[in-house]
Amino acid sequence: MPKAAVFDLDGTLLDSVDLHALAWQESLVKFGHAVRFEHVRRQIGKGGDKLIPVFLSLDEQRDHGEELAHWRGNHFKEKYLPLVRPFSVVPELLHRVREAGFQIAVASSAKKDELDNFLEIAQIVDLVDVAVCSDDAEQSKPAPDVFEVVLKKLNIQGPDAIAIGDTPYDAEAAAKANVATIGVLCGGFPEKALIDAGCVEIFRGPAALFARFGGSLLGKSAIQFHNRK
Known part of the structure; x- marks a missing residue:
């Protein structure tokens, strides 16, 4: 057994899932990456280490990937966590x-x-x-x-x-x-x-x-x- x-x-x-997708999409847009909600939603279930490389190049990851992930975490907690x-x-x-x-x-x-x-x-x-x-x-x-x-x-x-x-x-x-x-x-x-x-x-x-x-x-x-x- x-x-x-x-x-x-x-x-x-x-x-x-939708709340996480919104937080990621809004974070990506804030850092200059125009992505559709549906595209982001299909990636939910991965951690940030796997999701960010889908949307950012290696140079972009080095430049602002960590900052984006940090901003996303705070944004989710402030705006979306109360809705879960x-x-x-x-x-x-x-x-x-x-x-x-x-x-x-x-x-x-x-x-x-x-x-x-x-x-x-x-x-x-x-x-x-x-x-x-x-x-x-x-x-x-x-x-x-x-x-x-x-x-x-x-x-x-x-x-x-x-x-x-x-x-x-x-x-x-x-x-x-x-x-x-x-x-x-x-x-x-x-x-x-x-x-x-x-x-x-x-x-x-x-x-x-x-x-x-x-x-x-x-x-x-x-x-x-x-x-x-």
């Missing part, structure tokens, strides 16, 4: 996962200060055993670093975990760490994109996963484990 469920935050447990809300039944889902015998981890591309705020907003601080963010890793998703840190902290191997995420970058990063991924559509990525990235199951969101938990990879794994006991 897998021993841990590893959740993404933005777009998976929190309705925040959790999806339905997020604490209930994590309680169900814990009752099934799993440890619970978070693997996010957020910065540490954002991560702490997001856990509070989702009302899951006391339900999470390990929380890892981009500050804990050399590279953010779709690199596997955050998952590898989670596995190390929990002292388990990749097949001992199941990831839950809303972007292809979650599934790609998890696969590189030998972790299977359950995809959720609430972050706005198409179902085909999630399947193509390697998601083994797709649910509409946390509420659907909670409602159909017994038939999910998490629920089936728990049942198989208890039947063997």
Whole structure:
């Protein structure tokens, strides 16, 4: 039986993808890069280390990439963080996962200060055993670093975990760490994109996963484990 469920935050447990996209788009425009909202939104799920190179040349990154990322962080906290809300039944889902015998981890591309705020907003601080963010890793998703840190902290191997995420970058990063991924559509990525990235199951969101938990990879794994006991 897998021993841990590893959740993404933005777009998976929190309705925040559009807010992040707006903050990035406005930051890019402020620093002289005219980009469309839709183009930026497709990159949400990556950390700044992976997102910025999509829009800035190497010279531009050296010139103002760090300043742009810093401005974006402050801009998001001031303008958009108060608007972030959790999806339905997020604490209930994590309680169900814990009752099934799993440890619970978070693997996010957020910065540490954002991560702490997001856990509070989702009302899951006391339900999470390990929380890892981009500050804990050399590279953010779709690199596997955050998952590898989670596995190390929990002292388990990749097949001992199941990831839950809303972007292809979650599934790609998890696969590189030998972790299977359950995809959720609430972050706005198409179902085909999630399947193509390697998601083994797709649910509409946390509420659907909670409602159909017994038939999910998490629920089936728990049942198989208890039947063997």
